[in-house]
Amino acid sequence: MKKLSKLVAVLGLSVVFGLSACSNNNNQTSGTAETTTASEVALPTKDRGGEEIEIPEEVDKMVSLVPSVTQVIDDLGRKDQLVAVDTQSPAMTKDIDELPQIDMMAVDAETLISLNPQVIYVSDISLHGSENVWSQVKDAGITVVNIPTSNTIEDIALDVQFIADTLKEHEKGQELVDTMNKEIDEIKEIGETITDKKKVLFEISALPEIYSFGKGVYLNEMIELVGAENVFADQESWIPVTEEAAIASKPDVILTNVNYLDDAVQEILDRESWKDVPAVKNEAVYYIDNAASSLPNHHMTKALKEMALAIYPDEYKSLENE
Structure with a gap:
């Protein structure tokens, strides 16, 4: 714990x-x-x-x-x-x-x-x-x-x-x-044009106690803004996730803001039982700034940009130099 x-x-x-x-x-x-x-x-x-x-x-x-x-x-x-x-x-x-x-x-x-x-x-x-x-x-x-x-x-x-x-x-x-609303609108405008809805798992706590979220959390709203889908959007609020449920969700992309591990991305990629998960197989696992994604204030746009670039790098290429 x-x-x-x-x-x-x-x-x-x-x-x-x-x-x-x-x-x-x-x-x-x-x-x-x-x-x-x-x-x-x-x-x-x-x-x-x-x-x-x-x-x-x-x-x-x-x-x-x-x-x-x-x-x-x-x-x-x-x-x-x-x-x-x-x-x-x-x-x-x-x-x-x-x-x-x-x-x-x-x-x-x-x-x-x-x-x-x-x-x-x-x-x-x-x-x-x-x-x-x-x-x-x-x-x-x-x-x-x-x-x-x-x-x-x-x-x-x-x-x-x-x-x-x-x-x-x-x-x-x-x-x-x-400024916050302007940055959100820029991403929203692109997100609304995306039809390839990638499935995203966002870990806010790693194994052995995975935590994520469903609807009713601003991070879910952020995933939707960039044009993707939260694999646990059918659930509510902050949720504990079993390893079996995470694997079964078959995410195309895995995001993590876990900062208490030396390398949270590599920890996910090294999970033996996850080797057939699309995101792991394709090495589509990315770290999102912990403070920007954890603290509910105007700095959340930094995390929003990171999420957009991680999930849809081509569509959001214009954000790379911001």
Whole structure:
């Protein structure tokens, strides 16, 4: 289970408890694509989980217990105002190694309060089973902002804009989202012309505990955007996969974002019982950047481009120099 724990630390409790699938369908607040200036945008009064919040007018000390949020804060130019982060964020965001690091799955109220932040960004993985901790934090006058793991690309864009709005960085957030949508549209335009629907298996955890996903996960949406098919599209959310089921799915292409092995691609190619799987036989096995494919924010377009080039190199040749 050690490998799975690493996976959970990045993707959140959705893998184990299905929290993101349950909480995001109806509870996330919606946004708008209209162009407005920062001065016209009021501070959010509800977080992305639907809970009422009160954001201070000026935020200069914050904690992020969500790696994807930490990246957004960095891209908004506000990284220097972080006073602590989760243990995963330093691997995903540069130059924060010296900040205090907090286990997102074992938060301590006293530690958080002692940091004296105005805002703490969390996800369901930190909230689950820690109600008493967060009550103490809120009683200390600290705003707790929940951003559940999003299930769709549209919600990911709304998350990015929401984070920007909480920091009065609406225009910078809009720039990040606009760039993200532009890059997605470029791939979507090509993907819609592809009729050869290759079958794709995407491993997010390797043997002996293979994990993948079905519908209701943004990675499935990404596979479809490039013009391919997820071999487990008939299933829902994050799923454990038996070796027999993976082999029987006969994928044309295998993608992996496993980064805890020395060579995840070679590990798949060396599986003796997989030698007749089309993807293995044709050596169509590729590594996709772990951070870009694991963290639900605007950087997912990097993974989307890698997926497109891996599955359909000829069709997406124009992306090679980007």
